[in-house]
Amino acid sequence: MVEWKWSVLWEYREFFIQGVINSALLTIVGITFGTILGLILGLLKISRKKIFTIPATLYIDVFRGTPLMLQILFIHFVIIPTLVIDVLGFSQAPGALFSGFVALSLNAGAYIAEIFRGGIQSIEKGQMEAARSLGMSYGMAMREVILPQAFKRMLPPLGNEFIALLKDSSLLAIIAVNDITYGAFSVAKSTFVRFPPYILGAVLYLFLTYLLSRLVFYLEKRVRTSTEHS
Numbered sequence: 001m002v003e004w005k006w007s008v009l010w011e012y013r014e015f016f017i018q019g020v021i022n023s024a025l026l027t028i029v030g031i032t033f034g035t036i037l038g039l040i041l042g043l044l045k046i047s048r049k050k051i052f053t054i055p056a057t058l059y060i061d062v063f064r065g066t067p068l069m070l071q072i073l074f075i076h077f078v079i080i081p082t083l084v085i086d087v088l089g090f091s092q093a094p095g096a097l098f099s100g101f102v103a104l105s106l107n108a109g110a111y112i113a114e115i116f117r118g119g120i121q122s123i124e125k126g127q128m129e130a131a132r133s134l135g136m137s138y139g140m141a142m143r144e145v146i147l148p149q150a151f152k153r154m155l156p157p158l159g160n161e162f163i164a165l166l167k168d169s170s171l172l173a174i175i176a177v178n179d180i181t182y183g184a185f186s187v188a189k190s191t192f193v194r195f196p197p198y199i200l201g202a203v204l205y206l207f208l209t210y211l212l213s214r215l216v217f218y219l220e221k222r223v224r225t226s227t228e229h230s
Contacts, residue, residue, distance in 0.1 A: 038112025159216030
């Protein structure tokens, strides 16, 4: 029989407040480092030198071709303990939240790299040739001419990736990261009241994804307006 005791939500409100904070924090860190990593990998993948393209392609294929949950388990139980304890000599590894930051950033970097690659390659080759003919170096032409134009085209898929990242952060509950999903599960497990905690968890994710989608829409509108007036 389903228990409808809604008062447990208030009694265990600290679980959900902390869950929202951690979920938002994980998403912000994942977006930040994932975007930096994705930009580097995207540029390496379109390089003309195979010494750069092969490792970047391998990285992207591995992280896009394997389940995020397995990546989380591997990073938390194998990679980080090996590096921190066996290699660096610390007595214990950082907590699950740190593993969550690492896992989400590395995974997001692979997907965002493909968005950057596609955005950059969508710009006509003549743009680069024209910039180089004006005396710009490759790096300056990329920074001043190609990337600003590519970024306008990359905003919609980047926005989708950021929203997906927020929802994917729920998988970190498997290593006991105290996010929204883990909070809802803990309350349901402790009280045997199933329905209200899971409903509140879904509503909180819906609220956060809505805020994020509105922010992306605002950025798209700002970019579109600046383009029309330039």
